[in-house]
Amino acid sequence: MQNAHLVVxxxxxxxxxxxAYSLLSRADWVVQAMVEYRVPRTWWTPLGLAKAAGALGLLAGLVLPVVGLAATVGLALYYLGAVVTVIRARSYAHVPFPLVYLAPAVVAYGLGLAA
Structure with a gap:
């Protein structure tokens, strides 16, 4: 179980x-989506930094589980907010994308609890 937790x-x-890198480096496919979803440009850098902090927090959670919990909660809220944003923009075909990023974070935390 510990190996699965580590891998996930x-x-x-x-x-x-x-x-986070894709957003912070302003990859064309990310910029197009953010414009389509009507996310203000002034939010792009803080949103990218939030994702980067969540990624680092997940790794730190391997040593300090409370940090991993905080990172999981933060990323879950972030990606659920992304789902709401996509729905508000009526880009229904894009709804699964934030969920694809959310799922491994939640599963990783669940595996950590089970280990």
């Missing part, structure tokens, strides 16, 4: 880290 945690951190 690293995967979740890598996914959120990639998402």
């Amino acid at each position: 945690t690293v995967l979740a951190a890598a996914m959120s880290g990639f998402s």
Whole structure:
């Protein structure tokens, strides 16, 4: 169980880290989506930093579980907020994307509890 926890945690951190990098580096596909969802440009950097902090928090949670819990809660709120944003923009086909990033973080925490 501990190996599964480690693998899923690293995967979740890598996914959120990639998402943070994509937003902070202003990848075209991310910029197009953010404009489509009507997210103010002034929010892009703080949102990217929040995802990066969550990714680092997941990794730190391997040593300090309370940090992992805080990171999981933060990322869960972030990605659930992203779902709401996508729905408000009526881009219903994009709703699964934030959930794909949310799922490994939640599963990693659950595996940590089970271990």
